[in-house]
Amino acid sequence: MIPRGLLAASVALSMAMLSGCNTNANNENTVTVYAAASLAEVFSDIANQYEQANPNITIELSFAGSARLAAQIIAGARTDVFASADQANMARVLDAGYTTAPPKTFARNQLALVVPKANPGHINKLADLANNRLVLAACAPEVPCGALAKQVLQDAGVQANPDTYETSVRAVLTKVTLGEADAGLVYATDVVAGGNKVMQIPIDPGDLNNSGPPNKPSQPNTPNNPSQPRFTEYPLATITNKATAADFANYVLSPQAQHTLALYGFKAP
Amino acid sequence: MRQKQPPTTLLAAAALATAVLALPLVGLLQRTPWSSLGAILSDTATLQALRVSVVVSLTATAVSVALGLPLAWVLARVPFRGRALVRAIVLLPMVLPPVVGGIALFFALGRRGLIGRALHNGFGVDTLIGTTAGAVIAAAFVSMPFFVIATEAGLRQLDTRLESAAATLGASRFTVLRRITLPLLAPSLAAGATLSWARALGEFGATITFAGNHPGRTRTLPLAIAQANEAGQPEAAIAMSVLLIAMSLLILIGLRHRWITPRVDTSGIGQSANPSPTSAPQPPQKWLP
Numbered sequence: 001m002i003p004r005g006l007l008a009a010s011v012a013l014s015m016a017m018l019s020g021c022n023t024n025a026n027n028e029n030t031v032t033v034y035a036a037a038s039l040a041e042v043f044s045d046i047a048n049q050y051e052q053a054n055p056n057i058t059i060e061l062s063f064a065g066s067a068r069l070a071a072q073i074i075a076g077a078r079t080d081v082f083a084s085a086d087q088a089n090m091a092r093v094l095d096a097g098y099t100t101a102p103p104k105t106f107a108r109n110q111l112a113l114v115v116p117k118a119n120p121g122h123i124n125k126l127a128d129l130a131n132n133r134l135v136l137a138a139c140a141p142e143v144p145c146g147a148l149a150k151q152v153l154q155d156a157g158v159q160a161n162p163d164t165y166e167t168s169v170r171a172v173l174t175k176v177t178l179g180e181a182d183a184g185l186v187y188a189t190d191v192v193a194g195g196n197k198v199m200q201i202p203i204d205p206g207d208l209n210n211s212g213p214p215n216k217p218s219q220p221n222t223p224n225n226p227s228q229p230r231f232t233e234y235p236l237a238t239i240t241n242k243a244t245a246a247d248f249a250n251y252v253l254s255p256q257a258q259h260t261l262a263l264y265g266f267k268a269p
Numbered sequence: 270m271r272q273k274q275p276p277t278t279l280l281a282a283a284a285l286a287t288a289v290l291a292l293p294l295v296g297l298l299q300r301t302p303w304s305s306l307g308a309i310l311s312d313t314a315t316l317q318a319l320r321v322s323v324v325v326s327l328t329a330t331a332v333s334v335a336l337g338l339p340l341a342w343v344l345a346r347v348p349f350r351g352r353a354l355v356r357a358i359v360l361l362p363m364v365l366p367p368v369v370g371g372i373a374l375f376f377a378l379g380r381r382g383l384i385g386r387a388l389h390n391g392f393g394v395d396t397l398i399g400t401t402a403g404a405v406i407a408a409a410f411v412s413m414p415f416f417v418i419a420t421e422a423g424l425r426q427l428d429t430r431l432e433s434a435a436a437t438l439g440a441s442r443f444t445v446l447r448r449i450t451l452p453l454l455a456p457s458l459a460a461g462a463t464l465s466w467a468r469a470l471g472e473f474g475a476t477i478t479f480a481g482n483h484p485g486r487t488r489t490l491p492l493a494i495a496q497a498n499e500a501g502q503p504e505a506a507i508a509m510s511v512l513l514i515a516m517s518l519l520i521l522i523g524l525r526h527r528w529i530t531p532r533v534d535t536s537g538i539g540q541s542a543n544p545s546p547t548s549a550p551q552p553p554q555k556w557l558p
Contacts, residue, residue, distance in 0.1 A: 065499065067499035067500055067501070068499045070499075070501070071498055071499050071501065071503075074501075092501050133395070135395065135396045135398055135399070137398070137481070140482065140496060140500075142496065142500035143499075163396070163399030163483055164398050164399045164480075164481025164482050165482045165484075165496075166477075166481070166482065167482070167495070167496065167499060171478075175398065175481070178375055178379060179381045180379050180380055180381075180398055181396075181398060
């Protein structure tokens with residue numbers, strides 16, 4: 001009996017210690033941020049700037065596909081701020097009742113077509129992706145970049161069959177930078193992140209923005225809204241009631257952070 | 270031998286360990302949408318993922334057996350310098366994060382990889398991304414060590430005097446292999462193949478990294494589960510998880526008996542229970558007789 005009691009006590013104690021030391025949800029001076037994979041570089045920069053301006057605050061960043069982050073938050077992940085790469089995944093978190101303030105859009109991004117520097121697939125335009133012999137990497141439709149890619153391809157009337165549907169835009173970029181894929185559909189900002197290993201193939205602005213009625217006779221009965229611009233919006237919301245979390249969220253919308261976002265190729269909201 | 274009552278502490282610790290391992294499964298079962306389970310599991314996408322899973326895991330197991338058996342043989346029977354190092358390298362995928370395995374596979378078999386370039390130029394293999402072959406390679410990479418380690422242990426336990434006796438009586442090397450060694454080794458082979466199959470069935474990280482995620486080709490049940498979970502379809506994710514757990518559980522239950530109590534007397538020859546002096550690792554023993 002005594003050993004069992006001891007064991008139970010030690011288990012309870014270690015549980016308490018574990019839960020006490022590994023989460024910062026109760027610590028006002030640490031702000032945990034779950035951010036979309038495409039924000040990896042720019043948010044690291046913004047967090048550094050914020051930490052320099054607020055030396056007692058630590059920003060802890062965690063990057064993954066927006067869908068995964070949303071799923072983790074809905075499953076109870078203790079994060080303070082969520083920055084999604086589209087409205088749909090923010091809406092999931094919002095609808096589940098996890099946000100503590102209305103989400104605010106802080107940036108926009110457009111689709112980009114990238115190929116390895118040597119362009120082994122000889123790709124010159126979006127329509128070239130219809131060639132099934134190419135190795136094409138795209139995001140899964142659930143991930144913002146996948147939804148965007150699907151939309152743009154559909155608008156342009158290009159029948160492309162990706163060889164792999166990645167769960168984050170950076171996984172697509174990696175396959176292109178490694179030269180394992182002939183082409184990848186990523187964000188405009190990822191072209192910067194891909195550095196000199198990738199080359200961007202311009203997409204016809206008409207296909208990219210789909211401003212006005214679709215000029216391609218593509219599927220008239222698909223429920224796509226022709227007036228909807230073809231870019232993804234980045235909303236951000238606080239998940240806890242920490243004052244520091246709200247302050248960091250405001251900072252992302254501040255002129256300084258907006259300037260940094262622009263440097264990385266993001267468009268203003 | 271009289272059975273002793275095991276210490277209470279031991280039982281309590283064992284109960285705790287069981288709880289740690291089983292509670293997540295209980296949680297999953299408690300959230301399982303039993304009423305819509307049939308509909309989700311008979312969905313085309315689920316059946317497709319199931320088919321890919323079965324094909325990929327069984328093929329990977331076949332590859333593991335074909336390549337792993339000679340390797341286990343060499344590791345168990347051929348003394349050479351650096352054997353410990355080779356064994357460590359061979360077993361590394363068991364402890365490596367599978368994502369690392371996936372990236373490493375690119376550097377070996379990718380288009381710009383060590384032998385990938387030759388495959389690309391010489392054999393016209395354009396890419397392994399989005400191909401079932403790629404998924405099989407990823408699964409074999411992570412699961413073969415399980416077959417090798419079980420088979421090597423089996424070979425080491427084997428009473429080599431039986432093989433010597435057969436050889437003395439004029440049996441050829443092939444006859445000894447076929448009539449003595451392989452029958453004696455059968456339980457270890459079965460255990461190793463089953464373990465490696467179970468591991469291949471659950472493989473995720475190396476597959477999605479190296480072979481990508483393509484429906485009908487590389488999207489196995491684990492990939493489909495991850496995708497459904499992230500897509501805000503927890504019911505589908507849970508239902509497919511239950512299916513995968515049921516499959517793995519069946520495999521492991523089938524395995525358990527052979528794994529815990531290896532029998533060496535399959536064909537009625539090897540009744541010798543004496544451990545041979547060369548047998549290094551002992552088989553896993555039951556705590557109580």
